[in-house]
Amino acid sequence: MILRHLCLLLFAGLLSSQSLAAEKPNIIVIMADDMGYGDLSCYGATRVKTPNIDRLAAEGQRFTSGYCSASTCTPTRYSFLTGNYAFRRKGTGIAPPNSPAIIQPGTETIASLLQNVGYSTAVIGKWHLGLGGPEGPNWNGDLKPGPLDIGFRFNFLLPTTNDRVPQVYVRNHRVLNLDPEDPLWVGKKKPSADHPTGITHRDTLKMDWTHGHNSTIHNGISRIGFYTGGHAARFRDEDLADEWVNQSNNWIEGNKDKPFFLFFSSHDLHVPRIPHERFQGKSPLGFRGDSIVQLDWCVGELMKTLDRLRLAEKTLIVFCSDNGPVMDDGYKDGALENNGDHRAAGPYSGGKYSVLEGGTRTPFITRWKGRVPAGESDKLVCTIDMAASFAKLAGAELKKEACIDSFNVLGAILGEKGATGRDHLVQQDNGRGGNYGLRVGNWKLQRHDSKKARNVKVEVHLTNTNVTRYRLYDLSKDPGEKKNVIDTHPEVAKRLIVQLQKVITDGRSRH
């Protein structure tokens, strides 16, 4: 009898995230780039079909209040890895081609937390968090510090983002296939008067630019920044997705015998949107939609690998995005022209670069076969919370001074009954000094600090914040943030203004 009781207790304990013994499943985080809330068929898209991601959602939890922490790439990725809001640190805005490493060795990250408890850890895909010391990346030598110095055991990277130079892979500390006879140079200034650019050779481009993106040409596409050399190391844009999948499959296969953490960091659907030839024309939305189809294929391949290796029941997959959608982000790829009635941000307003919901409320799906029940969740969760949540899941010790804005929302991630999400979330647009959003329940406060937004009509003056401008929305009635209700709810506005300022001033939000 006592034994039966004990067994039952143990069993119940095992099924709850509160259990003392860590479960240590494999963890794969698939992060899409620039994907909006409405870009997947499981989130309501009708003009693009995403059967593989839909299957993930059908077999797991599909969140309706899943967020990334910023509406641009670098700050979201910084926050995802470190568990710290990016607005707390200078230099966390969109990183340029020659950016030094933004996350310093010694910083606790999601990868170091998991590595410390025996996980194999890898990042494959887009990095965009800088490489190298204060002088920037040493492209022809060791690219240190990089992911290997903050908790990853393997990296295979697109160093920045593919509209920025250079188009080379970085495997661990080195540019892959670099011929020392043909050194790689990357810089801000045109290297010679006759260096072909998107301006001088515009008529030769296979995809024209609309703004910026008119410096060095590679693969018929002009980019942000200049580079020369490294020809043997250069890749074709069309092959990126295949490479991420091949590298991931090999790595999973080689690490299947102990728990692993893979950050699969897709470049789809960031510009330049150049899907592989076999995906071109596969959606009626132009290359933007075709890139969604390509990403869906990648997810399907990863799922196949897990099934083949019988790992689906030992692996938690989280699918998320790094910021909301954008149509024209610098190239004429037909995104706008072919968009029709597709609503990339779903019912929300704004998108990439914005603190409106469309900027950060994004697809968020968790699947762990046999462990996470199928269903929909309205719990508030954010990419920044994965650090604390996975620490709990894997039995890693989370020190008070680490991951200071990351909350343990593991119960919500696992779809457990009665679990709660966050009770508030700060959203931001770019690095330090940008604009903010604060969601508390159904209330949404916008705080516009940037000069551009200062001529909005409504002002609430508080002594310590009298240069900022605020707006308030009730998301339960107005998900599109169209009707500013600050005048009719001044007491709510004041409460939220004080709460947001406290998160900023306190220097941390997990206490």
Ligand code: NG6
């Ligand atoms: C902007 C680029 C945009 C994109 C973005 C970063 C211009 C005019 N715009 O500065 O094309 O690269 O940075 O995107 O250059 S992110 O998703 O990586 O944050």
Ligand code: CA
């Ligand atoms: Ca992005």
